[in-house]
Amino acid sequence: MVSFFSPYRHDFVRVAACVPQIDVANPDFNGERTLALLRQGDRERIALMVFPELGLSAYSIDDLLHQDALLEAVEQSIARLVAESADLFPAFVVGAPLRWENRLYNAGVVIHAGRILGVIPKAYLPNYREFYERRWFAPGATIRGQEIHVAGHATPFGTDLLFRSTGSCGFTFHVEVCEDMWVPQPPSTAAALAGAEILLNLSASNITIGKAEDRRLLCGSQSMRCIAAYAYSAAGPGESTTDLAWDGHGGIFEDGLRLAETERFPSASTMAVADVDLGRLRAERMRRVTFGDCGRVLDVVSTDFRTISLVLDAPEEALPLRRPVERFPYVPSDPAKLAENCYEAYNIQVQGLAKRLQSTGTEKVVIGVSGGLDSTQALLVCCRAMDKLALPRTNILAYTLPGFATSEGTKGNAWALMRALGVSAAEIDIRPAARQMLKDMGHPFAEGQPVYDVTFENVQAGLRTDYLFRLANHNRGIVVGTGDLSELGLGWCTYGVGDQMSHYNVNASVSKTLIQHLIRFVAASGDVDKATADILHAILATEISPELVPQDAAGQLQSTEAMIGPYALQDFNLYYLTRFGYRPSKIAYLSWHAWRDAEAGTWPPNLPAGAHRTYDLGEIKRWLRVFLSRFFTSQFKRTAMPNGPKISSGGSLSPRGDWRAPSDAAPQVWLAELESNVPDDEPAPP
Missing domain, CATH: 3.40.50.620 (HUPs)
Structure with a gap:
């Protein structure tokens, strides 16, 4: 029996937006820093963790993305994370450049309990101003129903993946990558209409003046429109500053409310942690009938997605609640x-x-x-x-x-x-x-x-x-x-x-x-x-x-x-x-x-x-x-x-x-x- 004094007893699920310290084009180092945060997440009983875009290779490595040695080292790093995750509680998503049918994809890799559950390619590739992703990657928007081999594992591949925990800590999540959130119709919108309650975004997102507030606006508004939680993780310390800078901006939003945010411009690994209220989201979706109506109008049904199962059982011990609670809900403290x-x-x-x-x-x-x-x-x-x-x-x-x-x-x-x-x-x-x-x-x-x-x-x-x-x-x-x-x-x-x-x-x-x-x-x-x-x-x-x-x-x-x-x-x-x-x-x-x-x-x-x-x-x-x-x-x-x-x-x-x-x-x-x-x-x- 889960303790009354645990948030998991009351429809909450603990989520983290992680920003590990990395080293440019050094998958071994980056995997080690990722693993350190995973172990911390296990100690803190975090159920779901999201890491930055291309976090195992670094985002800012330009043509090094086409080097065989680097791509093989990335897969070795993934293999280690899979093996080390066997005894860890969290499910997690890491960013990696992966090859499929003679093309390279900017992808999120979902891992839990010694298994690769699925790989999601970035749907929309920015190729404007400081971004040149079409130089290295193929867009993944049309990839559905496919399979990819990663680090010796055959696993589902495509933008049509939902991940559902069938254990006592039950929830459904979806993954999209950086630019996917900035387009008029983010992939996460259809995923939410199909049942995803937690939306994850692996991002790199260099920092310029005022951009952090743009991210907050996008993440908060997407979480509100989708009546969902939205966890966002951007690249931080260690990315190349040849032409860009990085602030390590991670945050967790719930139906428009910002629950947690990392300290920006960190000098070491960091993460934002919050307990997402699934009960609130489910009640709002049930009450706000236009949410379901929108899914029917757009003809979005759960069968449009492949649902990948995992088993997460809620920890039974008492845990502190990791989210702000207003003592006076009619009177904001700000x-x-x-x-x-x-x-x-x-x-x-x-x-x-x-x-x-x-x-x-x-x-x-x-x-x-x-x-x-x-x-x-x-x-x-x-x-x-x-x-x-x-x-x-x-x-x-x-x-x-x-x-x-x-x-x-x-x-x-x-x-x-x-x-x-x-x-x-x-x-x-x-x-x-x-x-x-x-x-x-x-x-x-x-x-x-x-x-x-x-x-x-x-x-x-x-x-x-x-x-x-x-x-x-x-x-x-x-x-x-x-x-x-x-x-x-x-x-x-x-x-x-x-x-x-x-x-x-x-x-x-x-x-x-x-x-x-x-x-x-x-x-x-x-x-x-x-x-x-x-x-x-x-x-x-x-x-x-x-x-x-x-x-x-x-x-x-x-x-x-x-x-x-x-x-x-x-x-x-x-x-x-x-x-x-x-x-x-x-x-x-x-x-x-x-x-x-x-x-x-x-x-x-x-x-x-x-x-x-x-x-x-x-x-x-x-x-x-x-x-x-x-x-x-x-x-x-x-x-x-x-x-x-x-x-x-x-x-x-x-x-x-x-x-x-x-x-x-x-x-x-x-x-x-x-x-x-x-x-x-x-x-x-x-």
Whole structure:
């Protein structure tokens, strides 16, 4: 049984893009450096390794490629690699010049466990600017269904080869060579449509100013179009610098995401290593039906390729995960990316509300302002929308509606914010109406008993909504909702009231973790003065609470996260369940990797105090159990959610958009999978 603490247990496969140090026209030396990286890959339990184009001979040797002595030495080097691989775990691809039917081919040689599995010729040969490959090589684009003899082995030869592991570490890969990626229709496109999940590119690719970014663009875009992993390895230290230079650029990409990259211009052998998420790729291909449609339109079927089998069984021991995992998947840790996301999210909200006002012929909005995160962001959006429509901010009718547990701090923040933003501000104390309703119902609180049950809470929440809707009627406006994506996911919203119901909800697909950064974005944008920014920062520093139940005898505030779990963890769970459909054990594994210690995972900048804490596997499992139970039993609330713009590629929960599910589905399957496959104890440190 593969350990829970191994990425191989959770649909990952470890891949390396290798750049060995080489010596020009010295196959023995080059084979030795290749073998050294292979042995390192075996120790690190790497399943698949790709090496540079013509790496056994060197790329930059010009007419030496036509020397018999060199070509024979290359085959001897291949023979040694085949023999030495018998007891090594990785499958790997090396680049070599090989002869077939009186022509020379620039080829990739696939080797595993003492066998040559196949040879792939370079399909397209560059013959422009600094490249003269047609001088030495024949193009391989039309070679299919052939066989070649290499180092005493007869093996399949052609561009029609797929390689499939049938062991417990199962995946399918394809090989192309350098220029093949730069053409309008790379061979890997058809291979991906035929089932290849990992695409390998052996490259030489000399370096010029700006070319590294071109490579990243090509590799990332090809991985995204093909919904695949793309591993790229370029020539590095040791190639001839007679006329060219080489930066040893290797990288691994997954559906557009760069997972790992080598240090460029290395002085010794190096490699980039990453754990590719096959589960994510397979789920995306299944979900994105146009991927399969494209294969049918282009008439690409698996039978267009010869499939070569190999057996790779997943290592059973615990292994570290070799890929970045964002602790906050809705909030990128890269400051530049976060700033761009906040700019886009804020303006999507503003545009959505502005369009709704224009389409309904409405010039006024009504909003409840609590002094908390959600209503603060919604109010900021209302202000910007009014500015955009050249309407006065006094058309925003903002109300603070204090109840039995409203604190002076939050009410003070609400008033300070409303005044600072120049909206029409008012206060309606809901307590008299709430007491009357509780009395009419015969609730014990009306008789002086401190009974703070769900009825007590929802009478307050419902009255706030009643007032807002009737105020909208009275003033010919619409109610702007404030409830966020995280609350909808957890069902932490009362059905039919303000955090679930409104005329238009600008926060509907904004997670709680992102809303904090949107407020910071506005505070730093220059759209508000320093005094207003200070108010926003005071709101950010306030503990999240519904403020529906009075503080206890010890002065403890009603804490949202103490009841439903930390939003940091629950947003993580929400993202991976709804965006990728991961099983709970995989979500728990990723969460444990991201949150187990202060050095793991990635942090976005400017987090609030207390956000840099860690969670052990027991806590992660506990709160994931809470999330699953609440998520499924609360679907009926999401089915009736109002309109609101989709913000993030992480998805929304609108029944008209990303998430459509029955309201009566039960969580037992997910809870059982969690209990069966996630241990309660963590492994002892090594």
